[in-house]
Amino acid sequence: MYVDKSAKPSKMRWGELDEDDGEDLDFLLPPKQVIGPDDNGIKKVIEYKFNDDGNKIKITTTTRVRKLAKARLSKRAVERRNWPKFGDAVHEDVGSRLTMVSTEEILLERPRAPGTKAEESKIAGDNLAQLGKGGAVLMVCRTCGKKGDHWTSRCPYKDLAQPIETYIDKPAATEKAMAASGATEAAYVPPSKRAGAERTSGSDMRRRNEENSVRVTNLSEDTREPDLLELFRTFGPVSRVYVAIDQKTGVSRGFGFVNFVSKEDAERAINKLNGYGYDNLILRVEWATPRSN
Amino acid sequence: MRPILMKGHERPLTFLKYNREGDLLFSCAKDHNPTVWFADNGERLGTYRGHNGAVWCCDVSRDSMLLITASADQSVKLWNVQTGAQLYTFSFNSPARSVDFSVGDKFAVITTDPFMGVTSAINVKNIADDPSQQSGESMLTITGPTGRINRAVWGPLNKTIISAGEDSVIRIWDSETGKLLKESDPEVGHKKPITSLTKSADGSHFLTGSLDKSAKLWDTRNLTLIKTYATERPVNAVTMSPLLDHVVLGGGQDASSVTTTDHRAGKFEAKFYDKVLQEEIGGVKGHFGPINALAFNPDGESFSSGGEDGYVRLHHFDPDYFNIKI
Secondary structure, three states: OOEEEEEEOOOOOHHHHOOOOOOOOHHHOOOOEEEOOOOOOEEEEEEEEEOOOOOEEEEEEEEEOOOOOOOOOOHHHHHHHOOOOEHHHOOOOHHHOOEEEOOOOOOOEOOOOOOHHHHHHHHHHHHHHHHHHHOHHHOEOOOOOOEOOOOHHHOOOOOOOOOOOOHHHOHHHHHHHHHHHOOOOOOOOOHHHOOOOOOOOOHHHHHHHHOOEEEEEOOOOOOOHHHHHHHHHHHOOEEEEEEEEOOOOOOEEEEEEEEEOOHHHHHHHHHHHOOOEEOOEEOEEEEOOOOOO | OOOEEEOOOOOOEEEEEEOOOOOEEEEEEOOOOOEEEEOOOOOEEEEOOOOOOOEEEEEEOOOOOEEEEEEOOOEEEEEEOOOOOEEEEEEOOOOEEEEEEOOOOOEEEEEEOOEOOEOOEEEEEEOOOOHHHOOOOEEEEEEOOOOOEEEEEEOHHHOEEEEEEOOOOEEEEEOOOOOEEEEOOOOOOOOOOEEEEEEOOOOOEEEEEEOOOEEEEEEOOOOOEEEEEEOOOOEEEEEEOOOOOEEEEEEOOOHHHHHHOOHHHHOOOEEEEEOOOOOEEEEEOOOOOOEEEEEEOOOOOEEEEEEOOOOEEEEEOOHHHHHOOO
16 A cells, blocks of 8 residues: 655644644634545545644645455445344344354364475485494395395395294284293294294394384373374384283283384483373383393 | 354254355254354354254355255245345155255255155255245155155256265256166265265266265266265265365264264364375364364355354465465
């Protein structure tokens, strides 16, 4: 909006415009004049006032009136805007508060924030690459046992080997189960320990699982793996989350493990979450195995 | 965005409808009074008093002068939008479920529920220019589908009527003769009752929502399935953006189990999906119960949702909504 205000004399201040100075001489002034708006939207308002010294002054205010593009309401809609209220709305007092603006800011919640997923995997990739550089020993093929040559998924002998069992993910559960069943003959023997299993043992994988592993105890019964993931992923990429569940009752045993891709993240998580109040319980977060160093 | 909350209804919402210019929003609820609101600031303009049962559906004429409402009190009423005066009452012998004005507002299609031995039916009524000349005669009555017919709308050029309902089949009828022209393929169609049906702005395709936890996009002419949007809860309401390629699904778990589970389990958000890529764009939270009704403003810059909680929430989008990329 363009406003050109040419006041003579120009000493006029806004605070004085409406001030009454005792004696009312306004009736002596010529009436206010409004010219336009013309084709160019220029509107002129000419007013007369007395200034402090009692002199008559003429104030010309020139404004350009511009229609906002947004105000593209249909004529009918503008008419409807002025319709009288009817039905139950007639006697509506202003304080009835039928219509409220939410005090809460509601956002269109994205299923995942744009870009986060890609970034996360990039970090993880970097870490793995670094680890690979640091010691080639980490790259151990679980199928043929060759070190530093290829990853398990790229193993050239993959098809020849027996199917990879997928239970290695839960060593804690396996251990517990074994301990519980004691020395009975029908005790569960993991496939890797069964007769005929060619591979040396799962020790490599075991080590891998314990890498940057964090034990979380004093969990509430309702806590499930996704909840833990939600809690811990803020510290960095998480490679594994596990909550011990009682096989018989299906209830959580109150502890779980979280593996981080990087040790620093795990350390930060321990520092931050040990003693953290979660579901009315105080979490205990520590390294899963006593660190050797 | 800060939604505008409108608490005019005392019972769950059932239907929402904008007029053509998008300045008025009509809401129907299980209380007996359909209500009209100003769609920009949510101010209540008036209520239409006269029904004696839940109001299931409504439609407004193109000139925003005539409102038609279908109610469980076995009647369909015509109203003067401006004054709230009742103009005419169509009486049926079973609850009326849905209404839709034809292009040109000369006809209305009304569906009625199965009730006390009466089967469900689709009725076509003539709408007179002058309400005093209005007659209650049905031009055409179609029966056949079993169970409730939850929605019936006019096809292109008023030549067909598209209906969907509890038998989870979408049917296209000839609006002149009442002959069944097409039925949706049971292989690809919905597996559970269809709760809602919305036409696109140009009428070339339409969207159906079903209790089988999915919404499907169909071609109006040949009834071929175009897209399926899968979600994790029953869909009660669907709508499409007239501006962007977005579809919105509303629903949630059964109202009866709301109080017995955690509020997070309810999933009472309005879910936005990309119409073409079928990918979820986001969700808008807020309701305390399942969403029963959704409507997009014809300008595409705001939408409203009505829930089992009795609230209408009017959302004016933030500017960044229009630049969302997946």
